[in-house]
Amino acid sequence: MRFGGLTAVDQVSVDFYAGELVGIIGPNGAGKTTFFNTISGVLRPTSGRLLLAGKNLTGQRPHRYAQQGLARTFQTPRVFTDISVLSNIEFGLKFAGRRRKRYWFWGDETSVPWALRDAGGILSLIGLAQVAQLPAAAITPSQQRLLEIGMALATRPKMLLLDEVAAGLTEGELEEMARLITRLRDELDLVVVWIEHAVGTLLRYVDRVIVLHQGQKIADGKPIDIIHDRVVIEAYLGDEVLELGQDLR
């Protein structure tokens, strides 16, 4: 992905498989958010292709991505501030989240996971059921981040891109967020791709890690292999992280 003379993401080729939780780490400026923006349709890639479940989505508009099942959150929560938390979730349900009903205009929607059946269900899943009626501007920023995730889920995605959802959270909140994310992966059979700076926590929960550095993919594998990778340690993690090896599965 090139911007004028700057190649922000250079020949990064990744395959994602269903039901896995993948983390993307890398120093600032490595191209993580640009990568996200490119694979979610916000930016048009200057070269390369994007295939989602066999469908070629390269160069399509973001709403097509959403309709095909790719949902994302934004780094700073962008919720619709004027309407209630519940209505925020319902928005996604009404658009990309729509599925054909079993008997045409009546009955349950087909092929929707139980947890995502309606707005109330999604709210319970992310833990915001108690603030459902409040306007989205009135909840705390960490709650807004959860709402972001909820809105993404409302589109009934096959793949969920989480952009630094744990930024600014305390240790405890971080653990909860990580547990929520793994729960999403388990219960909803999603692919979850997670960009994060809180490397320690991320490495403990993900199945696979991709490391980006200056626009290039320098590593792609299991966490326990990554932290021993010489290149990664030099570029980003540093020697101290080897202690993490004890925590990892």
Next chain:
Amino acid sequence: MTDRQTLLRDLIVLLGLIGWALVLPHYGSEFAVSMALTCLMYVALSSSWGLFCGSTRYLSLATSAFFGIGAYTTAIGLGQLAWIEVITLGSAVAALLAIVMGAAVLHLRGTYFAVLTFGMAELIRHAISYFEKSVSGTVGRVLTVVPEMNVLYMTVLSIAVVALVLSILIRRTRFGLALLGIGADEQRAQTLGVNTPLIKVLGFAITAAVAGAVGAAMAVRWTYIDPHTAFNPFIGFQTVLIALIGGATTLWGPLIAAIVFSVLAETLRLQAPQIYMMSLGLLLILSVLYLPGGLASMRWETFRDWYRAAKAWLKERRYELSGDKERDKQRARRRRSV
């Protein structure tokens, strides 16, 4: 109030207004009917404007272009086509223009879009003016076969009703929600599945269709039209003003404002038209500063809040002027240096 109750309320109000409007020609003077006609025209224009531009926050100043196109369709076609056909054609041509304009222009935001639509409206005006002069060899056109005032009134009334009904219905559909989403955060709405380019062009076309129909109808009111009167930018400006002061995102706001302004316009027009326009400008300024949601967003709380704000401001001034503020500052400074 539940959604269904609101719908019922809206429909009842609409029926009441229709009834009143139908009765007026029989009992009112010619002056009142003329005023009602202008009022209905602006109701149609500003309601349809507010439906798209209010929700999506894309402030369009192209209304005069659509109006003018409709007027010119009538001027050219009235001899050969029937009344209804001419109106529909005017509406369709305007909608087509909106689709073309929208496809080119709707990816720009905010001030760019407003300025650009204004530029395009003026461009069309000058283009038609030039075209008429050089190719058709005329400056204006005269309408010879003109339907009765009654027919005109009923037509404009129906267009206004259509605009209001569209407003009432669209708000309740996914389309209306999509428009609001675009206005709130366009990129977010896109990532949630809203096909923003299509929705925007569609909304823009609906606004244009109504404006074109109104233009086509009103052309017969002035039996002589030329580009300057048909594409008069003031029509576009007044539509925007009325919609904004009434409350662009609301359903009844534009209607209320249209009524208020029609009355104001007709009463002030003969004595001091400039005073009318000055008051329009002043009202817009006041509304943007103190009542951004428009007239329709006024509630009892608004007055209470204004009262409180005024009291607080007075208190602050008293505090300053009596010297207490200075004394407190000195005290704080002394405390800090201790």
Next chain:
Amino acid sequence: MSFSAWLELLASGLITGGIYALVALGLNLQYGLMRILNIAHGEFLMLGAYLTWVAVTQWGLPAPLMLPVSFGVLMLLGFVIHWFCFRRLSVTSPNLDIFEARGLMLAFGLMFLVQNYASWMWGGELRGYDFLAEPVVIGTSQFAGNKLLIFTLALAFSLGLIAMLRMTLLGKAVRALMQSPVGAQLVGINTRRLHPIMFGIGMGLSGLAGCLLSMAYTISPAMGEPYTVTALIVITLGGFGSMTGALFGGLFLGVIEAIGMHFTNPSLKALLSYAVFIAILLLRPKGLFKG
């Protein structure tokens, strides 16, 4: 066409262009700095013109005296308007987009207010007065004395403004503010005071332009609008926020208009301007001279 005729054409283009540049600079200052698209800008130009006209015809003051006076009066007016209207807007608007939109609507209201005030106060007929109307001969070409003066003064003031922005501390503060509002505040630039001042200066410039215009042309309440539109076109050509771009854009547009008007139908002038405008906005929204 003979050389002197070309020169005259070019010169007349530059003369109008000089005024365009002056007006555009004021508008640019307001937009680039405060994101206020003041579409009532031309109306204040008109006020400056009327002020000068009143002073010359009713009080017998010499026209050049009105230059600093019209600048000062309109700067004060701009100060007041910013203080009472736009400051409140910046407080009550939740984000920049809404502030811009509301600012535009506010300017809209101002446009209505001011234009009709003038129309009510002084009537809609064309007014004017004579000043330096004798032709000046340079080489083989002839120019009207007042138009030459206008051009020189407009150019001088434009360059003066640009110089001020480049070389003085105030100018540096303004440019810093244009680039990063928060950063500028963090280094101690007082935005609360700077904004009204610069808004006032922008208005003052347009009043100055109006005063200059009144020396050579007739004035009417509606004269402001075409200048607002042209100023918009100029700052689009030159890039929003770029001062030298506005200067060159203004001169450029003036010349293009003069040439266009001469070789084609004069009534195409408006058509051309708008067509250029739309083309630029669609194809190069960042302006011809920037990037």
